[in-house]
Amino acid sequence: MDPRSIAAALPYAYEGLPDKAAGGRPLYRGKVRDVVEGPGRLLLVASDRISAYDRILSTIPFKGEVLTRVSAWWFARTSDIVPNHMIPPSELGGRDPLSETGRACLVRKADMVPVEVVVRGFLTGSAWRDYQAGRRVSGIDLPSGLARDSEFPEPLLTPSTKEASGHDRPVSGEELVRSGLVDADLWDQIARAARALYLRGRRIAREHGLILVDTKYEFGTLDGRLILADEIHTPDSSRYWRLPGGDSAPDGARRELDKESFRRWLADRGFTGDGPAPEIPDGIRIETAARYVEAYEAITGEVFEPAGLSTQALDELLAEWTLAV
Ligand SMILES: Nc1ncnc2c1ncn2[C@@H]1O[C@H](COP(=O)(O)OP(=O)(O)O)[C@@H](O)[C@H]1O
């Protein structure tokens, strides 16, 4: 999408669901998504808010739509591996919240496992920083002499607990089970599902000229059965590299289709989560929006055409499907 169209959309970036829209139903505001609770189900509304280092910093036009649609695209391509939380239109009288609103979906409310299940294919990001500093990576001892961004022979699971305070704590799978946070059998299922999802994601991304470098899943249970919840393989929950020329090995010429350049812009100005955050100039918001749209188009192979938010469709969904019991 060209920068001028994005610039024109800046004033319409979506801050989130107004309080009154929830009509007194329980409303939880995540960093990015607003969640309205109904009987056994949730309406997830993705705003255009962007967070980095656990702080909400600005809005990026089209971001919420990109995230919602990328997730739906991947859920449809992985449901044979593990069932997910999406409620299909066939169970909603044919209504399709996503196509009606561009940024809302109705999901089954899961009993969430309080763990961010991170799967990594390459030694980069925080794993590289830990490794370089001589620390173990989520309790895993890696061989010495590995190069930055090198590929692991097998995907590495580096879970962290989802802390109420906002900052996540890395733990090993054994520790999760030992501490009683996750039952051993459930963890086994989660670990297997996460690896299979990542490998599937990686293979499909590869066909589109992208590397799914690493990603994060959130699982839950429903009637005792494992389901994949939250989001999947989005540019917020994953690292994606685009390789010019379609090389299979990452190199310095790669283009990052995720939040990494935004994080770097902040870090270059001395912000890594503490103290006052810098004001985000429109130029950075436009550049970031273009990157999200580019990610959508690269991942799905489709041209991004924003649906634009219909508040009427959203109000109808809220009224029809999230009435309190
Ligand atoms: N199917 C589900 N059932 C229950 N909770 C869910 C489900 N899917 C996602 N969630 C939760 O909804 C919230 C989504 O909002 P988000 O902006 O990602 O929040 P956060 O700031 O916690 O990352 C998260 O807390 C996530 O764990």
Ligand SMILES: [Mg+2]
């Ligand atoms: Mg989240």
